Ligand SMILES: O=C(O)CCC(=O)C(=O)O
Ligand code: FES
């Protein structure tokens with residue numbers, strides 16, 4: 093599955109245009125003028141009426157938006173193009189000041205002017221304040237904005253045609269246009285239609301600890317991705333871009349390169365390389381993304397052949413696992429790191445932790461009324477359990493949907509009826525919960541997907557407490573080894589004791605104070621051990 097933008101292919105170049113209106117019907121007689129129904133304002137109503145920096149919307153202004161080093165490297169090609177010669181040999185990446193091969197298949201270069209970064213951020217802020225609706229820029233990022241839709245498509249088309257095309261050709265173009273190495277470093281790119289890039293989907297992604305915190309591993313619905321940092325690095329912490337292998341290779345899920353965004357700098361890569369953004373820890377980051385493709389290249393047999401190979405789910409590094417795309421995610425990612433994008437996850441092997449089963453109270457029985465659910469979050473275990481009541485019976489499932497982590501306790505509960513009876517060992521009177529995100533249905537009793545999809549939900553034992561007042565679930569919890577484990581510290585303790593005895597001979601008062609302290613620590617330690625660790629729970 094790819095990070096998808098559904099209109100991209102269907103509408104080709106016109107995802108910002110208003111829908112075509114039918115011609116007005118002929119009015120024969122107008123007895124009374126009824127007030128025209130108010131049309132809901134759309135993103136394309138933004139410019140020119142409400143936009144802030146009108147200059148940004150002028151396609152001919154592109155040279156103002158581009159970094160001088162980049163302007164310089166494309167200047168020869170610009171002149172040559174006027175003579176009708178559109179070859180790219182004159183674009184000399186060796187002389188491109190600031191150009192860097194980050195890793196095989198990934199390059200970065202200075203691209204945008206400070207003026208452009210400032211204006212773009214202001215324009216996006218202004219758009220949000222206008223109250224006009226904004227659509228998620230792609231299927232995984234909610235807190236962003238499709239720039240093509242607010243009137244900026246023509247400006248970015250200029251940037252693609254005048255500036256990015258020659259760079260795309262040198263890096264991801266045909267065999268005759270592509271460079272092999274820059275500054276003595278192999279580029280190791282392939283032909284992804286870079287010589288004929290002619291279409292783009294341009295949008296802003298934004299991350300904050302309270303909104304989109306990270307972007308799960310994915311590949312893009314494009315062939316060449318240009319990703320421009322627009323926020324200064326002082327404004328955020330974390331949120332590194334992590335690259336893994338190409339989608340059709342055995343190393344698809346192996347760590348390849350980490351990249352820290354720099355304001356004004358563009359990182360360019362094949363859209364078909366797995367990548368994602370780690371958790372943002374502080375502040376806010378925005379990037380301008382241009383997903384680009386060549387419509388003529390997409391029609392070639394070479395392109396189809398490459399896509400035919402498809403995905404492999406071979407070996408995986410933890411940081412390259414995707415909770416939205418990898419069916420083995422929950423099996424491979426240590427529980428503590430699931431649904432986060434933490435760099436520490438890379439080195440974390442699943443420790444063989446000691447666990448014990450414990451019954452945890454979720455809510456009162458009264459609170460769990462027929463046909464509803466409640467959820468308990470066990471923070472320390474990084475686990476969420478949803479309990480349900482259906483036809484008087486209690487059920488408990490992992491709350492995070494196996495598909496993309498949707499919250500099942502917010503889903504509708506229904507009888508399975510005749511749906512999917514053949515697909516699992518369901519009975520018609522079994523209940524099912526419908527995930528509110530993409531509507532997968534799970535049998536409450538077995539956890540099986542009722543449509544027969546192999547993605548199923550974990551089932552937990554559930555009961556009423558002995559006095560019948562509370563609903564409890566049984567959860568496997570980590571047994572935390574008390575920090576004061578005497579055997580491992582025995583040599584150090586004996587040494588300390590020896591030095592005390594020695595001091596005692598010379599300074600009896602010191603030894604009395606020391607022994608007093610030791611007794612205090614032992615008593616406190618034993619007390620803490622007996623009252624050790626109660627699950628930290630949050631109820632929703
Ligand atoms: O956060 C980023 O810089 C990457 C965003 C991205 O990969 C995407 O939107 O496709
Ligand atoms: S998250 Fe997609 S169906 Fe649940």
Ligand SMILES: [Fe+2]
Pocket residue numbers: 095310311312367
């Ligand atoms: Fe992406």
